[in-house]
Amino acid sequence: MDLFYQKLLLIFFTSLGVLLGASLIGSISAVLVGYPPVEVLIRIAREIKIWAIVAAIGGTFSTIEILQLGIFEGEFRALAKQLFYILSAFVGAHMGYLIIINLVGKNT
Template identity: 60%
Template structure:
């Protein structure tokens, strides 16, 4: 898949994982009589790193590509992986900001 398409796919996947976990988790909170906004915020904070890992397809493939780039001189592969990680982190952060806005914490 071309770099640009993969970059965008990773961004929105990370955002979707975070939003989905927070929103569905808040529904579960309603079912067990917990405050849904508090649970949604807590889940959004806790899910950030997992959303990044899920979006880039797991950590082992990324580590393998980084390793091959560093030890075999494939610098372009390293740069691409770093961009993918930044894309996933940006998507996760945007998802977190959306959750904050939903919860009214962004004021």
């Protein structure tokens, strides 16, 4: 999966999966310890969003390094790619968040 669009999709679905998995499986713990599961589900979904993006683009350092190369050494193509990867991860994570919110039927 080396092509640009392939990597874009990989990042999108990874961030979506991280968010859905973390919140859905994580909320089971709330049931076990007697807390309101939906509240915990939504809180995890909200808090894990940024980590889902980071996990999907594969760690922050390489991305920041490429951003630096793009800005200071004129590698605009790489810079644009990285921005699209971040955007894709963000869209995936946000879509996961929206799925969770609509699944439990709460407007928050």
